[in-house]
Amino acid sequence: MRASAAGRPPAEGADHGRHLPTPVVASAVPGPPSLASPPPDDPDDNPSLLDVVVRRPRLLLIGAVLFGLLGVLYVALNWTSYHATARVVLRDPWEADSGVTDRPVGGDFQRFVRSEARYLQTDEVLAAAAATLGTDPERLGLAVSATATASGEFIDVTVGGNSAPQAQRRLDAVLEAYSAARRDLVAAQAASVLQTIDQEAKGLQVEDRTELARRAADLRIALASYDDGVAFVEKQPGTPDTGAVGKVLIPLLAAGFGASLSAVLAWVWAGRRRRVEDPERLATQWSLAFCGTLEPLQDRSSPRSRLAADAALLAIAAQLRHRPPRTAGGAYVVVLAAASHTVPTGAIAGRLAEAAAGQGARCRVIDASELTRTGTEPDLARHDCDLVLFACGIPQQDLWALRMAGVADTVVLVVVTGDDADEVRRTLAFYDSAAQRPQACIALPRSST
16 A cells, blocks of 8 residues: 555655555554553463463363373273182181181281281292192282272282183182182191190190190181181172273273363463463553564465555554654664564564565665674665664663664564563563663564464
8 A cells, every 4th residue: 555645644744754654543652651560460470270271272182182092092901901809708717827816806807807918919829829820920910919808807809811711710729829828827837736735745644634635626626617717708700901981981081181181280381481372462561552463474475464564564654653753864763672582573574574565665674683793883874765674682682672772763572472471571671671662562473483
């Protein structure tokens, strides 16, 4: 769109800015108040969990997919895994098991059951069971689990296998090995006690042997009724570790957990590293004129990208046309200052220069990094252009950003969505400390960097 003489403000002479595009609204922007620190009411300081979810839906999707895949992997690994279970009820070992020194009632019997649960998983029992099955004791030990119930009255035994029959065979072998080992242990202890009684009886008179004979008889009777110490066993047939419902629910629950965990981590990270999520709101908080959001640099040739650059150029022209240029050459000087170290101000200046050329304006682009490299001074007095775009870095590192701000007609801050909010605020506070606050702001999408 070319400017016409009738569309220019009356105060504007014919020698300056004659080729700049005429904005729809060309009104003066009041100078912003000095702010020495970031605004206290910035919602990005303490984003809610819902805000983070809305801002970062991709993180939730990634977390859900990753944990869902882990759930699928778990189901796949346990697809052919089975287990057989049994509940072992023990007899009261009093009078039969000489290893029990006190009557096992209450807490004593609970300790006895817990000790038997541990004994069932010892090498002695597992080796005998493995020999029956023809397998390795260590591999069998990994598949066997025996725990005493909370009440201490039973032992729950679980044995895994690659199939239901294999799990059942392993369970039977372990229970038989435990019964045999327990029977041999009690018999050996009883034989030792009976031998001691016989030796003591030999040194006594006949009439004094009655008590020892009664003790020996009681022990033999108790031993006969005690046998292996197992009252009865309740067995359950081999079943799959993961049923049909579990094979569907496990991946879904894992995906839900992954999404929730990702949301919480993103929320914690957002609180620790705040990002600029809404550049227009940032501009409002700092009393800057928002000049629009450019399209990603990769799409600079698309019609939408050209329209966005034209709109940004018109918005900048609105900041310029209320007063004549400050340079002697009659060209407006616009400083494009980076809000953070990741902002490509040179590329933004090129985009705006293309838009100015499309509007019939003559534009020059000066890169501060090139001046620093060559050690030359910028020539702003040339009469062959209408607009000078000066691309700078952050003022904390680029001296040209402050030096040119003092002679420029306007300073435009370039913010990339997703920039470190603290760094952007430090840049604005640095300009404040030098009394060179930017007057406008341009945004660039996150994908551009």
